[in-house]
Amino acid sequence: IARKNYLGAMSHAEKILSADPENSVGHRVIVNASQALNYPQTMISSLQILKKANPDDKDLTKELAAALEMLGNWDQAEEIMAKLAKVNPDDPVLQQAYKDTAAKATIYRGRYEATFKKDEERVAGDDSAPSNKIRTAEEALNDRINLMEERLQNEQENYKLGVDIAKVYVELKDFDRAFEYYDWVQRENQVSDSTIDKAIADAHEAKFNHDIGQFPEGSPEREGLEAERDEFLLRDCRERADRYPTMPEIRFELGERLFRVGEANEAIQAFQRAQNSPKHRLESLNYLGQCFMQRGLYDMALSQFEKALEEKGVFDEQKKELVYNLACVYEHQGRPQEALHHFKSIYEVDIQFRDVVQKVEAGYSEGT
Known part of the structure; x- marks a missing residue:
């Protein structure tokens, strides 16, 4: 860091974090180097982990807000x-x-709203258009693109x-034009950026899904494209996880994709790394x-669900799923009374x- 070799510093820090994912010194190096390199997303990941270990540290909170500002996430920073x-x-x-951050957020929101208000006025003031014309969503997006491209x-x-x-352009399903812009950004930026890489992956996924939707359910073409999509996205996610080894959100995404294709062992490794992130822990x-x-x-499954439920308060969809999975473990262990108890707690709310009605009724019919 002192020699301004920020990429080298990040590389050394990543080696430390690979062995000890919660090492505070490693994360501090990542934060300082990422700030110098203008990598706000990487900063945010490490700052969240540092804040988890030091929740009352005011300086860390201010750093996190500043990183969110760099990313343009003014609402969350405020x-x-x-x-x-x-x-x-x-x-x-x-x-x-706080007042400074709130003022900046207000200015940002004002500029955003003014841009689109101006756009509406421009369209409304077009004498060639009927006064009662209502723009379609596609027309609104095209007008938005015109303004952004002018800027x-x-x-x-x-x-x-x-x-x-x-x-x-992805929203408009104009994928060729979208990838032209992504190619330009990657060529000109010449700096690895996890948010850009994720946006490109999302664009590929959207294109695959659009193409898949052109074929009926169960058709060979649709199934072939679905398999191609899953293989491509898994490969891309592995590459991003290797490129950004300290970012738990990518590990979590990798774990999800591995889980979907039945690669439980490798998925376990990814989720064990991802649980260090407060956002993805549960x-x-x-x-x-x-x-x-x-x-x-x-x-071991029981232990994971119990740990998650210890940290979960409100009985929302996530908690219902945790309780349901916990009950299923009890079923597999031959402990029907404990299973029924948890199924009933979901039934009550x-x-x-899912099939909680059948689970509860089956439990009563068996005299559990």
């Missing part, structure tokens, strides 16, 4: 600073920092804007439990959840 300001009402520096002419190093334009534990169930390791 929300984080608001919470910090609320629990530290006597800190004038922090209160001012890009004056901001030719604004690669984030190039990515945003590509995303709109879902990672849920998937780990399911992976262990697939392998018949019911005691959501009778339509």
Whole structure:
């Protein structure tokens, strides 16, 4: 870091984190190097892990908000600073920092709304168009692209804007044009960026899904494209996981894709890494439990679901799934009373959840 060899510093830090994913020194190096290289997404991943270990550290919270600002996520940055300001009402520096962030967020939202208001006025003021014309969603997206492309002419190093334009082309199903923009961004940017790589992967997935939708269910063409899609996206995700080894969100995505194709062993490795991320911890534990169930390791599956439920409060869809999976483990272990108890807890709040009605009725009919 001191020698400004930021990529080298990140490489050394990644080796440390591969052996110890929660090493605070390694994550601090990643944060400092990512800030110098303008990699906000990488910064955010490490800052979230540092904050998990030090939840009351005000400086970490401010750093996280700053990284979100760099990424353009003003709403979340404002929300984080608001919470910090609320629990530290006597800190004038922090209160001012929150006001600054809130002001920037307001300006950003105002510019965004003004852009589209101007667009609406321009269309409404077009004398050649009928006064009562209602624009379609496609027309609105095309107008939005025109404005963004005009802006890009004056901001030719604004690669984030190039990515945003590509995303709109994906919405329009104009995939050739979208990939032209992504190719331009990658060629000109010349710096690895996980958010761009993920956007490109999402565009490929959208194109596959669009093509798949052209064929009827069960047709050989559709099944062939689905297999091609899954293979391509898994390969792409593996490459991104290797390229960004310290980013738990990519590990989580890799675990999901491996789980879907039945690669339980490799999926376990990915979810074990991903659970270090506060954002993905509960879902990672849920998937780990399911992976262990697939392998018949019911005691280990039980442990994962119980750990997740200890950290889960509100009885939402995620908790229902955790409780359901836990009950299924008890079924496999030959413990019908415990299984019925948990199925009933879901039945009491959501009778339509999966096959919980049949599970509960079967339990009563068997006299459990």
